[in-house]
Amino acid sequence: MDAKKYATLASVVDETLAGRTDNARTLLSDLVETQLTGAGSEDLQYYIFASALSKRLASDKAAEINLYLRQFETTQISLFNLLAQHLPTVQLAGPLANEVLAGFVGGEDEVTLLDVGIGSGRQEVALLYLLATQRRLPRKLNIIAIEPDAGSLLEAGESLAEAAMTLGVELEFHPVHKIVEELDDADWRFFASFGTPMVVLGAFAVHHVRSSGGLNARDALFRRLRALEPDAVVLCEPSSNHNSPSLRERFAAAWHHFGLTFGIIDGLDIGGAEKSAMKMFFAREIEDIVANAEETRYERHEPVDVWVQRLRDAGFAPCTDFSMIGTPVSGPVRVAARDGYLGLDYGDETLVAIVCATSGVPASAGRISPMLLEQVA
Structure with missing residues (x-):
């Protein structure tokens, strides 16, 4: 994990919770523009979480992040088959x-x-x-x-x-x-x-x-x-603790849980494109956990x-x-x-x-x- 990139994401969450949404959007823009390379899947976990937070903030960076993520998208059935076969x-x-x-x-x-x-x-x-x-x-x-x-x-x-x-x-x-x-x-x-x-x-x-x-x-x-x-x-x-009403707790738990899952994927004996596609399967869950309002959230995992x-x-x-x-x-x-x-x-x-x-x-x-x-x- 890159400590600086994670700290920026965590600061976006903290500024959002404090009601300083302009600061949160600025931090998110700095992460996307200066810290993430956009050259491949190395930063994919950061992009997925940044995408979720950008939707919560209605940030103008959402379109740019989505453009990056689209290169890894495939059909849900294909993703599930990859997971069922390899994960x-x-x-x-x-x-x-x-x-x-x-x-x-x-x-x-x-x-x-x-x-x-x-x-x-x-x-x-x-x-x-x-x-x-x-x-x-x-x-x-x-x-x-x-x-x-x-x-x-x-x-x-x-x-x-x-x-x-x-x-x-x-x-x-x-x-x-x-x-x-x-x-x-x-x-x-x-x-x-x-x-x-x-x-x-x-x-x-x-x-x-x-x-x-x-x-x-x-x-x-x-x-x-x-x-x-x-x-x-x-x-x-x-x-994992995704049922907490605290966005900060859910963000930390989701980063940890899906980070471990992505670690398993990274160690699989399959191609890089397949690894990235498998990670994208979890993007919807991460978005629900991090971006959606408390009353509409759907993915409420518990330990x-x-x-x-x-x-x-x-x-x-x-x-x-x-x-x-x-x-x-x-x-x-x-x-x-x-x-x-x-x-x-x-x-x-x-x-x-x-x-x-x-x-x-x-x-x-x-x-x-x-x-x-x-x-x-």
């Missing part, structure tokens, strides 16, 4: 979460999966094929799919129906086209009508839940989930210990035995089993966590498949 924190998270889920879903006659933010259903399709590989497919699977994007919800239903037909599983797909905060008593009564065994999955979705009116929506969600008495709750979440404590406070028991999952290593990222979660660690820090908690006495989280070990070897 260990993305490559491992879904398969490891599915290994944990399989320990609770596999071998049941009928089981319900309550999915908080199912997206397009890619992870859930992979779960079915994993269970088939393990020869532990349930006879019948009920999926309650909560998802605010109608197109993704439709795609998830179609993909899961196709997979279930191929694998010979009886599937009931129940779409719920809402954000979590919009769920009402009738929805929760419907969820409860399925009884047990039930497993809850929230894959990179629960950090979008936003509190309002003095109510902590995340705590309320976990209390509602606990009332359903699911066998397990499994979450995939980045571990993993906060997620574990929220589940504990709601009456769940964090899983303490991940011994059957194993600890695969993918390049510089290792999987560390801790009380309540599997950490995808870079150095000594967890960047992404697979959190698991049960409604009763914590149980073994399942077993890792030989296919996963081969994938990350």
